[in-house]
Amino acid sequence: MSGKDKLIVWLEDVRNTDIPIVGGKGASLGEMINEQLPVPGGFVVTAQAFRKFIDDAGIADRLFKGLEVDVDDQKELAKAEAFAKGLIKDQPMPKEIADAVRSHYEELCRREGGEVYVAARSSATAEDLPEASFAGQQETFLNVKGADELLKAVQNCWASLYGARAIYYRVKQKFPHEMVNIAVVVQKMVDADSAGVMFTRHPTTGDNIEIIEAAWGLGEAVVSGSVSPDNYVVKNNKILQSKVATKEIMIVRDKKTRKTRKIEVPAEKKNAQVLSKDEIIKLAKLGKLVEEHYGKPQDIEWAIQNGETYLLQSRPITTIQKGEAKGGKASGEIILEGLGASPGVASGKVKIIKGMDTLDRVLEGDILVTKMTTPDMVPAMKRSSAIITDEGGLTCHAAIVSRELGTPAVVGTKEATKVLQDEQVVTVDGEMGRVFLGAIKKEAQAVKGEEAAAAPKAVMTKTKPITATEVKVNVSIPEAAERAKQTMADGVGLLRIEHMILGLNTHPDVYIRNGKSNEYVDELVKGIRTVADAFYPRPVWVRTLDAPTDEFRAMKGGENEPYEHNPMLGMRGIRRDLRETQHFKLEMAAFKKLYEMGYDNIGIMLPLVQHPYELRRAKELMVESGIDIEKAEIGIMVEIPASALIIDEFIKEGLDFVSFGTNDLTQYTLAVDRNNELVADLYNELHPAVLKLIEYVIGECNKAGVKTSICGQAGSRPEVAKRLVAMGITSISANIDAVETVREMVARTEHALILEAARKKL
Ligand code: PEP
Ligand code: MG
Secondary structure (H helix, E strand, C coil), X not given: CCCCCCCEEEHHHCCHHHHHHHHHHHHHHHHHHHCCCCCCCEEEEXXXXXXXXXXXXXXXXXXXXHCCCCCCCHHHHHHHHHHHHHHHHHCCCCHHHHHHHHHHHHHXXXXXXXXXXXXXXXXXXXXXXXXXXXXXXXXXXXXXXXHHHHHHHHHHHHHHHHCHHHHHHHHHCXXXXXXXXXXXXXXXXXXXXXXXXXXXCCCCCCCCCEEEEEEEECCHHHHCCCCCCEEEEXXXXXXXXXXXXXXXXXXXXXXXXXXXXXXXXCHHHHCXXXXXXXXXXXXHHHHHHHHHHHCXXXXXXXXXXXXXXXXXXXXXXXXXXXXXXCCCCECCCEEEECEEEECCEEEEEEEEXXXXXXXXXXXXXXXXXXXXXXXXXHHHHHHCCEEEECCCCCCCHHHHHHHHHCCCEEECCCCHHHHCCCCCEEEEECCCCEEEECCCCEHHHHHHXXXXXXXXXXXXXXXXXXXXXXXEEEECCHHHHHHHHHCCCCCEEEEXXXXXXXXXXXXXXXXXXXXXXXXXXXXXXXXXXXXXXXXXXXXXXXXXXXXCHHHHCCCECHHHCCCCCCHHHCXXXXXXXXXXXXXXXXXXXXXXXXHHCCCCCXXXXXXXXXXXXXXXXXXXXXXXXXXXXXXXXXXEEECCXXXXXXXXXXXXXXXXXXXXXXXXXXXXXXXXCCCCHHHHHHCCCCCHHHHHHHHHHHHHHHHHCCEEEECCHHHHCHHHHHHHHHXXXXXXXXXXXXXXXXXXXXXXXHHHHHHHHHHHHC
């Protein structure tokens, strides 16, 4: 597609590279149409049109200011939603956009041989980011007829960018509202007789099976989790399993009002199988074609109308976990079954939640049982050891959130809230989709004892390769310490403390102002200690505060955070701590306490260092705070090209280790804002310039006996690990789910290097 400022484009003119213009959904539909897959025709009102709308109306400042609320406070969140949506809906649509929408709609009707109903679907341009399982919270408007109605629907889609769920998740995922843009896909409506979703691989284990979920009527019932769908499993065009659910409701078009409404499924259809064998196989085959086209497992929405199968959208599955599922399997008396939505096994006390006012009853380790979870339940979901719902399929809220939290979940049990009793102890097997009576020992426990039972299955079945290059793990929230430990990593290469602080939801300044600095220090000690304990005596490199002003502004008491033109280049990292030394000193007080408690495995890592002066000054402040800098391991992050280029001067200043923060090193080397999807295609951690800087630093450090490591996202990519090992890096720190694959790659690369050296000698 050409022309970045186009307001509307036809789907057939769209390709995957157009995500910044048409969003992930639009781009994916364009790709599918071009593959001759059965996709309903239509066009996209581009993200540029939305920007033009905002600019013409002059509402940007008011809009973003209105979104700066405490999202954990339901009332404030609802207020922000109402304000932002109202603001968008109240503005007149610029004539140029309105005219373009009208003419495209008329042309679509002409192509389809008469006035058609269309669906207007939001297509957020941030949807393909890793955080995106939550970004896709915007709405779809169905059964829209006539240009006037369509214009309203487009504006409603725009407004839905600021739904409470979307605001909440963006803040929690630290994705600035300003960066999110939205396109609207307008497509001929499919009046589905049946519809649902299809995963071309198992969404968590990645097993090579296809899973199809199907219900009567429009697919929204399945996607929103308001119906328990049929579940079919297909492998190599053979149906392995057909679980027929009781489908209580369906979403249909009302014949009189032409609007969608939820109705009860007719009695004879409630327990009937939705798809015939032929339909299942046909869908599975289409699924494979889509997967082949993208080269990645896909999550597809489909619909069938009058026997015609349509693919409505497709996106990559982002939830597949590397290695095998964690937590082992459970066995015993099964009292309930549903869909295994998030793997793992956990026992605990049932807490049946019927209203938000009773959420406090869910204590740490309890099992949250509810009809269907909502975003306001996330704090309680975090406390839960497992989650069970009556409703929902593999794409429902409970399933998505549980997978991200690493919490076992069984969804779509139909009757958990009726069958289970409050305070009853049960065991949940989130892989098999089963609930057992009582606290059942996992099968693995009998074999390997307590420790092994808590460990990932992959760890129990495979031996950990011994590598000369250490393979460590990154941790951001202390709650993840145990999961991180189970990877058997050689230590923690990055413990970010700002997540701990953001979790307190009170700005450090508030503690300082109220004379409660001790409480703040204790919170830091508590969080760091959790991780240091889990790994002792293996090293844990704790990074001092890297607090960007835009992220900290959202906290209680954060209103004094300055507005910066470009926070990425502004007051964050060590430069900020060296100006606001009161913060740095409190962090040092926490380190001192920890050292006094005997945690000699803790290292201190300074972020965003650009001049040796900063390292020197930080060390002076450490000494002033009573830290023995000869004993403590102290290092810097290399994430600015400047520090890479003069690494010898840092070495002269004296340091024990450096760690590559490739997320920042890439953005600063290539001048590509890491959060800006408009230039995301230029963001390349493997750019020769980035690699050259890394290679140079490793060489200089190796000469001087200074350890080198990587803690940026790139370290979780096996192909990057391979290159770094060849360059002679001392350790690699990866995300929890990547440790195993990275470790295997490190081992393989080391072997290859040894073989190569041996061959050269021969
Ligand atoms: C990095 O920049 O690579 C890094 C690990 O730090 P952060 O992502 O927290 O900026
Ligand atoms: Mg960084």
